[in-house]
Amino acid sequence: MVVEVRDLVIRYGDLVAVDGVSFSARAGAVTVILGPNGAGKTSTVEHLEGFRPAAAGRSRILGMDPVLDHRHLVRRVGIMLQEGGIQPAIRPREVLRQYAGFFDDPLDVDELLDSVGLAHRSTTTVRRLSGGERQRLSLALALVGRPEVVLLDEPTAGIDLEGRELIRSTLSDLRREGTGVLVTTHDLDEAERIADHVVVVDGGRVVAEGSLGELTGERSTTLWFRCHDPVDLEALGAALGAPARTVGSGTHVVDGPADPQQIARLGAWLAEQGLTATEIRAGGSRLEDVYRDLTGGGNDRSAS
Amino acid sequence: MSAWASQLRTEVALASRQGEQLLVSLGIPLLVLVFFSLVDVVPVPTERAVDYVAPATLALAVMSTSMVSLGIGTGFERQYGVLKRLGASPLGTGRWVAAKTTLVVLTEVVQLAVLTGVAFALGWRPPMAGWLPALAGLALGTLAFAGIGLLIAGTLPGLVTLAVTNGLYLVLLLTGGMIVPVDELPGPMAAVSRVLPAAPLVEITTGSLTPDASVAPWAWITLTLWAAAAPLAAVRWFRWE
Structure with missing residues (x-):
């Protein structure tokens, strides 16, 4: 494991931002800390970056404190960093050369x-770059020293589709090269899209951890469907022999085995009742559903 | 290339690109030197205005660079998160301080060369023996003013640093003997001024570089105290983000 965090607690005065977080990340994989704003993600990462001391717990990167x-x-x-960190008056090529100069064997600045x-923007001042271009420059700064581990705080926040895809493909390259x-x-x-391993955090605690498959698979014994007309859940539960409930507007869940007979x-x-389901799914729920369940996040998919 | 050199190259590139920095570090001292040497409005203790104004301007140049330029530059770097980001790089605090110090010293060398050259053209002929104490005073002044500039930059937001540093600059310019000799100020104002770092620095440069003049001992004591206390205070209270 290149990153190991055990029972980490981070406090700002009386405020407990991180309340006993444990997880680990391995080399050659993308580990995602997922959670709403205020969940303690940035505090955790900034602790790993050396900026925030821990009030309790033990963490290691590459075996070190x-x-x-x-x-x-x-x-x-x-x-x-989540934002900033680069002079507005500097040019991308200059700041990359500056950071390259801090390492013994940096990447080639122009190739990077x-x-x-x-x-094509290497001599434009940073203040004239778009948000996405700045994020990509910031990513390049993270990579210039050929790191064994990279810590990226919200790398795709507020950037355009093209920029996101570029960042995703860069992360795939890093994973392939064995970087954590x-x-x-x-x-x-x-x-x-990017995670090999997901750590879901909420309110300073880890509420779930696992691969995408594990996280979504845990709920494979559930049958989900969407129907925008009113559904008599009690009658449905009686007919199927399993309790039915509503988890969001128009989204319903039938607990119990989600086998083909139950789907039939x-x-x-539904046909008997004259109702139309827009979607029926057995198991293999999307991360979204898991996340909503775990964080009670309702419809707020990307709280910002 | 070493990390220090890489940082210094960036510092020099950014400093030379900022017009307002050049204005403060060279434009204003040159203007003060030429104007007050040629226009006889200041009640200087020397026979010719340039004999007082030239060494006073050297003190002004040091204050401009080490307090104003360094303070404002660092204040904005802190606000932009540049210092935080550098903190996660292998540069390290020691080499960052070394690069900033080198930038300040390089700037001061250019300032002193230009100002001394212009003052010579205006007829200034300082005694050679005065240069050693004058340079020692300028070095102490650099420490004192850099400490003050970094203390402000490391504790206040960028724009507030800009305002406070410029305000302090103006106050010290007017009351520190950099144009008007401290002896010409009203008694209480002069007393306060002598406790601040500008007046002792001017006392040292003018006292050393004017024929038949001398430096009052209080100036060395006060300036040395500032040169020790201000950097220590900056180290104690400077916050990187």
Whole structure:
């Protein structure tokens, strides 16, 4: 494991931002910390970056203490702050050369600019770059020292589709090269696309951890359907021999085995009632459903 | 290239690109030097205005660079998160301080060369023996003013740093003997001024670089105290983000 966090607690005065978080991240994989704003994601990452001391708990990056061994880790860990960190008056090529100069064997600056799609903007001042271009420059800064671990705080927040795809493909390259990648996001779609391993946090605690398959598979004994007309859940439950409930507007769940017979019975019952289901799904629920269940996030898919 | 050199190259590139920095570090001291040497409005203790104004301007140049330029530049870097981001790089605090110090010293060397050259053209002929104490005073002044600039930059937001540093600059410019000798100020104002770092620095440069003049001992004591206390205070209270 390249990152290991055990029972981490981070406090700001009386406020407990992180309340006993444990998880780990391995090399050659993308680990996503997913959660709504205020869940403690940034505090956790900034602790790993060496900026926030822990009130309790133990964490290790590459076997070292993120705060005490900070000066050793800065050579081996690449970071991307949630925002800022770059002079508005500087140019992408200049700031990359500056950071390249801090390492013994940095990446080639021009190749790196090209790989994050900024070759044509290399001499434009940062203040004139778009939000997405700044994020990509910030990602390039994280990578210039050939890190073994990268910590990225909301790398795709507020950036355009093209920029997102570029960041995703860069993360895939890093995974393939064996780098450990830890990413925070509040964006479910993003997590679903990039994660090998997901840590769902809410209110400073881990509410679920696992691979996408594990997280969504845990709910495979459930039958989900969407129907926008009123549904008599009691009658449905009686007909199917399993309790039925509503989990969101127009989204209903039948607990119990989600086998083909049960799906057929649900279809038949709906037809009998003259109802149309827009979607019926057995098991394999989307991360979105799991996330809503776990965080009680309702319809707020990307609280920002 | 070493990390220090890489940081210094960036610092120099950014500093030379900012017009307002050049205005403060070279434009204003040059203007003060030329104007008050040629226009005889200041009640200077020397026979010719340039003999007082030239060494006073050297003190002004040091205050401009080490307090105003350094303070404002660092204040905005802190506000933009640049210092935080650098904190997660292998640069390290020591080499960051070394790069900033080198930038300040390089700027001051250019300022002193230009101002001394212009003052010579205006007829200034300082005693050679005065340069050693004058440069020692300028070095102490640099420490004192850099400490003050970094203390402000490290504790207040960027725009407030801009306002406070510029305000302080103007107050010290007017009351620190940099144009009008402190002896010409009303008694209580002069007393306060002598406790601040500008007046002792001007006392040292003018006292050393004017023929038949000398430096009052209080100036060395006050300036040395500032040169020790201000950087210590900056180290104690500076916050990186």
